[in-house]
Amino acid sequence: MPRLLLLSLLPAGPLLADPFTVAPMPVTVWKSVYGSVEARDRIPARSRIGGTLVDLSVSEGDSVTAGQEIARIVDDKLDFQLAALSAQREALEAQLANAETDLQRGEDLLKNGVTTLQRVDALRTQVDVLKGQIMALSAQADVVAQQAKEGVVLAPVAGCVLDVPVTRGAVLMPGEVVAVVGGGGTFLRLAVPERHATALEAGDRIRITEGGADREGRLARLYPLIEGGRVTADVEIENLPDSFVGKRMLVSLPVGERAALMVPQAALFTRAGLDFVTLQTASGPVLRSVVPGETHRIDGIPMVEVVTGLVPGDVVLPASEAAQVRASHD
Incomplete structure (x- = not known):
């Protein structure tokens, strides 16, 4: 009878060199x-002002860097506010020029004793008030200009654009999501x-x-x-x-x-569709049919769980002796 090919359940591992006594081993479930x-990091890039989305330079899947401009929002009202503040400032500057002229004239008259100190102080106060009003208008203009700059939407982190829920031309409110960036x-x-x-x-x-x-x-x-x-x-x-x-x-x-009975993978062999191991008994080596289960690697050695066919205390022979027993049965 021709010798049957021995089929391995796992890739070739170290051969069993000594008899192996079957005992329950802990197995991870x-x-x-x-x-x-x-x-x-999954951070939304939001609009900081309300307005019309006039430019959108990214789409889903694009890579962006932190601080990169990805969209631009324009609010036309901000330009009108800047124009109004500029006109008010020009009017105040004209009043300031006239007040400074009056103050200079009053100081000259005071030197000649023609006017009173109270009148000159009133003119000086008027000049200071106009200068304060001009400074306040400048600060308001800076605020509006900063709001216009905040129409630029920047990528919060470096990464990939995961979602862009808006389209160019959409009208956005402050705080709306323009894009979601993952990084x-x-x-x-x-x-x-x-x-x-x-x-x-x-x-x-x-x-x-x-x-x-x-x-x-x-x-x-x-x-x-x-x-x-x-x-x-x-x-x-x-x-x-x-x-x-x-x-x-x-x-x-x-x-x-859980506890399971394990044998080295090298001790198993297949014949006629059945799996066997070689056991040492009182009457000599015998072949025992087993039903293998899951495979595990314990201390670097591939081990196979035996569902049925073995009991604790069975002694499995080394691969070299098992080969001789198998040869005698061929």
Whole structure:
């Protein structure tokens, strides 16, 4: 009878060198949930004045730098206010020039004893009042000019534009959102069923499945508020893709431990569709059919959980001796 090919359940690992005594081992219980990619900083760029959006230079997906101009809002009333303040200032400056002339004339008359000091003081007060009014108008003009400058909308942080809810030509009120910018990197946000919340702690190791491969992350924060029967948690992971904010990823959380019978992966072999291990018994080595379960890596050695077929205390033979027993059965 031709020798059958031995099929490995896992990639080749270290061979079993010594007999292995089967005993219950603690196995982490993993709960699979979906997490969504979130931007660490998600800040809206808002309009600071009301007016018409005359320029919009970004759209969804564009990259921006902190302080970059992304839109411009114009309020025509501000130009009219500036023009009115300028006209008032010109009128006051004309009155000031006339008051200063009267003051100079009064001072000359006072030197000659023609007028009184009270009259000169009144003229001097009038000049000071007009100068104060001109300064007040200048300050008002500066305020209006600053309001006009605040029509420029700037990116609050460096990152990617996630949403632009307005279009060019729209009329905006102060405080309305022009664009939402996400920056500062990304993290995973989870919604964990509340029954598993007590089993989680900050710093727990988290497995993330991406593209068929597992990556490892760290549970950074567990929020105390329960909403809709779920607890919010944040997971830190290096080099997390940030091309799509809101993308869902499969995450495995450690929610407990259970005992399981494990054997080294190298001790398992397949024949005629069944899985076997070689046991040492009082009557000699024998083949035992088993039903394998999940695979785990313990101390760097790939181990396979045995659902049925073994009991605690069974001795599994090393790979070299097991090969000889298998050869005798071929």
